[in-house]
Amino acid sequence: MSTQRAAGPVRSSFAPWLDPGAKPLVSFRNVRKAFGAVEAVAGVNLDLYPREFFALLGPSGCGKTTLMRMLAGFEEPTSGDILLDGKSVLGVPAHQRPTNLMFQSYALFPHMNVAENIAYGLKQEGLPKAEISARVEEVLNLVRLQDFGKRRPDQLSGGQRQRVALARAIAKRPRILLLDEPLGALDRKLREETQYELVALQEKLGLAFLMVTHDQDEAMTMAHRIGVMQKARLAQVGTPAEIYEAPETRAVAEFVGDITIFEAIVTKVEGEVVTLLHPTIGTIELDDEGDKPAPGTRVDVGLRPEKITLGFTPPHETVNRVEGIVWDIGYLGDMTMVQVKLADGTIVRVGITNRTRRSERPIGWDDRVWLSWDIEAPILLDGAS
Amino acid sequence: MRTDRRARIAALAPLLWLAAFFVLPFLMVLRMSLSDTAQAVPPYAPHWIGFGQIREFLAGLDVEAFRLLWEDSLYLNAFLTAIRIAGTATLIALLIGFPLAYAITRAPKSWQNLLVLLVILPFWTSFLIRVYAWIAILRPEGVLDRVLITIGLTSEPLRLLNTETAVLIGMVYSYLPFMVLPIYAVLEKMDRSLIEAAADLGAKPLTRFLTITIPLAKPGILAGCFLVFVPGIGEFVIPDLLGGSETLMIGRVLWTEFFSNRDWPLASAVAVSLLAFVILPMMLLRGFAGRKETAR
Numbered sequence A: 001m002s003t004q005r006a007a008g009p010v011r012s013s014f015a016p017w018l019d020p021g022a023k024p025l026v027s028f029r030n031v032r033k034a035f036g037a038v039e040a041v042a043g044v045n046l047d048l049y050p051r052e053f054f055a056l057l058g059p060s061g062c063g064k065t066t067l068m069r070m071l072a073g074f075e076e077p078t079s080g081d082i083l084l085d086g087k088s089v090l091g092v093p094a095h096q097r098p099t100n101l102m103f104q105s106y107a108l109f110p111h112m113n114v115a116e117n118i119a120y121g122l123k124q125e126g127l128p129k130a131e132i133s134a135r136v137e138e139v140l141n142l143v144r145l146q147d148f149g150k151r152r153p154d155q156l157s158g159g160q161r162q163r164v165a166l167a168r169a170i171a172k173r174p175r176i177l178l179l180d181e182p183l184g185a186l187d188r189k190l191r192e193e194t195q196y197e198l199v200a201l202q203e204k205l206g207l208a209f210l211m212v213t214h215d216q217d218e219a220m221t222m223a224h225r226i227g228v229m230q231k232a233r234l235a236q237v238g239t240p241a242e243i244y245e246a247p248e249t250r251a252v253a254e255f256v257g258d259i260t261i262f263e264a265i266v267t268k269v270e271g272e273v274v275t276l277l278h279p280t281i282g283t284i285e286l287d288d289e290g291d292k293p294a295p296g297t298r299v300d301v302g303l304r305p306e307k308i309t310l311g312f313t314p315p316h317e318t319v320n321r322v323e324g325i326v327w328d329i330g331y332l333g334d335m336t337m338v339q340v341k342l343a344d345g346t347i348v349r350v351g352i353t354n355r356t357r358r359s360e361r362p363i364g365w366d367d368r369v370w371l372s373w374d375i376e377a378p379i380l381l382d383g384a385s
Numbered sequence B: 001m002r003t004d005r006r007a008r009i010a011a012l013a014p015l016l017w018l019a020a021f022f023v024l025p026f027l028m029v030l031r032m033s034l035s036d037t038a039q040a041v042p043p044y045a046p047h048w049i050g051f052g053q054i055r056e057f058l059a060g061l062d063v064e065a066f067r068l069l070w071e072d073s074l075y076l077n078a079f080l081t082a083i084r085i086a087g088t089a090t091l092i093a094l095l096i097g098f099p100l101a102y103a104i105t106r107a108p109k110s111w112q113n114l115l116v117l118l119v120i121l122p123f124w125t126s127f128l129i130r131v132y133a134w135i136a137i138l139r140p141e142g143v144l145d146r147v148l149i150t151i152g153l154t155s156e157p158l159r160l161l162n163t164e165t166a167v168l169i170g171m172v173y174s175y176l177p178f179m180v181l182p183i184y185a186v187l188e189k190m191d192r193s194l195i196e197a198a199a200d201l202g203a204k205p206l207t208r209f210l211t212i213t214i215p216l217a218k219p220g221i222l223a224g225c226f227l228v229f230v231p232g233i234g235e236f237v238i239p240d241l242l243g244g245s246e247t248l249m250i251g252r253v254l255w256t257e258f259f260s261n262r263d264w265p266l267a268s269a270v271a272v273s274l275l276a277f278v279i280l281p282m283m284l285l286r287g288f289a290g291r292k293e294t295a296r
Helices: A064-072 A114-124 A129-142 A158-171 A188-205 A216-222 A240-245 A250-255 B002-033 B051-060 B064-071 B073-106 B109-124 B127-138 B143-150 B164-189 B192-200 B205-233 B237-242 B250-260 B264-295
Strands: A026-035 A038-048 A053-057 A079-084 A099-102 A176-180 A208-213 A225-230 A233-238 A260-270 A273-278 A282-287 A298-303 A308-311 A321-331 A335-342 A347-353 A368-373 A379-381
Touching: A026 A064, A038 A064, A038 A233, A053 A064, A053 A216, A064 A079, A064 A099, A064 A176, A064 A208, A099 A158, A099 B192, A114 A129, A114 A158, A129 A158, A158 A188, A188 A216, A208 A216, A216 A240, A225 A240, A225 A250, A233 A240, A233 A250, A250 A260, A250 A298, A250 A379, A260 A282, A260 A347, A273 A298, A308 A347, A321 A347, A335 A368, B002 B264, B064 B073, B064 B264, B073 B109, B073 B164, B073 B205, B073 B250, B073 B264, B109 B164, B127 B143, B127 B164, B127 B237, B164 B205, B164 B237, B192 B205, B205 B264, B237 B250, B250 B264
Parallel strands: A053 A208, A053 A225, A099 A176, A176 A208
Antiparallel strands: A026 A038, A026 A079, A225 A233, A260 A273, A260 A298, A273 A282, A298 A379, A308 A368, A321 A335, A321 A368, A335 A347
16 A cells, blocks of 8 residues: 655655665664663664665654664664664774764763864864864854854853754764754754754765654655654654655554544455445545555545545535534634534544635634545555454 | 842841851951960960950960961971871772762662662761771771681781871771762763763763763862861861871861860961961862853
8 A cells, every 4th residue: 555656745866765776874674672671672674875864753762762872882782783884883882883973962061162072073083183173163164153163062052052063973974974853952943944954964965864853844844764663663664755645554644744534444446446435424435556455344544634625515526525514723824724523523634725814704613514535635544454 | 129138138147157157266266376375264365354455455465376386397297297198088088989979870770869878878877986986997906807817818917006097097988978979969960961972972981981071070079079178187086096196187286285285375276277278278279160160
């Protein structure tokens, strides 16, 4: 049921993961990590490619940070292997790995000024003084902090500290930069700006980034590919559009974006078209490129709010439509989220773009409305058994 | 306005406390140090009679006691001995205390409170009894000798009691908690990710320790050293009970002058000198270092 048509926007033709000849920069091979009886990472296989921006997305406690810390060298896998440039890094201590981590807390050394913080890693390499100061200058320019070298971390704003942490990590020119919730401590406005800055910087440096985040917007806007981690496992790996438009499991669909999920029974499979029966909605038809379930099986089918059309009169089609009453209206500015209650009590979330400042007939509470959607809108999900 | 005044009164409280329990007694000691010994109760002159005789009173004060302190090398030597012993004890306490504090922070979280409790547990027994216990341990044919002879490490009694070594052992033992606790406090609240960041940036374990852990623990190390060194200089009980006649520390001299010789002015002069030449400069230095730390 996976790999639907190339849905959504494509940032560029950059897609080394589709090229069987491409050599991965980092390979996690069946990596497992247990802390006592608790399994933090349960058998993860993942390849990261040079110049790739990869985001590990998941709720807290899903094991994403542990996976990244194993690459940095702060934790050793219980079993499995991690390869960097084709060579295993197991047993190599953190200070000898060509990776650099930008800590969530930034972990700036409070007893050193900005320039000393950045120079710290370079000094460990035994670089000549002149080169160290040149490199410090260079990265300070890169993060637009050229006049802040003499400041101490506690004299900086949150956003500036974040940039110092970034500068310190990239000054070492790592093979891959690891970012642990890099924008977590910033306020919303600053976070959005910084997202684009980070992407621009990543493209400019041509450096591979592995980011850990619990924020799906962050992962979506920044990453080439996203790995959704749930309960110590990689539930799905794909481009942001693949993850959003073609989630493979109910858990992924529910974690990424808004969705309403119905349980239905397959009645007919004809070519690409699968026909389902739902007790309240009636017939649902959907277009699916993946493996088709056999007639008679129970499946989960998901509908994203923005793919549903809301109207006051019944649509002409007799499939893919349902009647309900408006249960709640949430005005978000750019769009309005309407919750519609069906006859069986199911709440369906419908997103309406506020294209005009005043609509002709505003939706009101308790209005009877009709919902309808395209044959391509419903997402067929694994997970119903 | 009201809260402003209340805040000012609240700020006044510690000042009053300082005035009542530090400044006033100190002025009394200072005045005693400027007096002369006399056959009287208390054993010095002149006495304060009233504001009417203030001229005579002031005329009676002199620096005789300080001159004596300066002229007799006994006092200067006792000062230097005290500084040397207290300094050595501080250094040893630091060398034992830092690893101890570090180990406690590295222990599992559930153990830490217990370990800290063990460090302060000796305080629940009288200080004097603990020092007496050391006499039993260190005396010839005492606990230590018997253990060492039994396991064959030595055949002769060590004769540690009444030596400077015994004083050092007693001081390190007694003051160790004062070294451990402030160092533990700074190490415990230190962000562990700083050490990881240093490792991530390529620093080897020893480099991480020297460039990150030690500098960040500096306030605790300084506090611990002061808490051991300052009371150590004036220490009287430990050198008196564990030390020999040759370990003449300034605290013992002070006691002898006061109680055996009944020379209150001289004893007071010793106390004032100790405060003026050793402790005050160190406090000022520390205050200066502290200000620099916060200013940075």
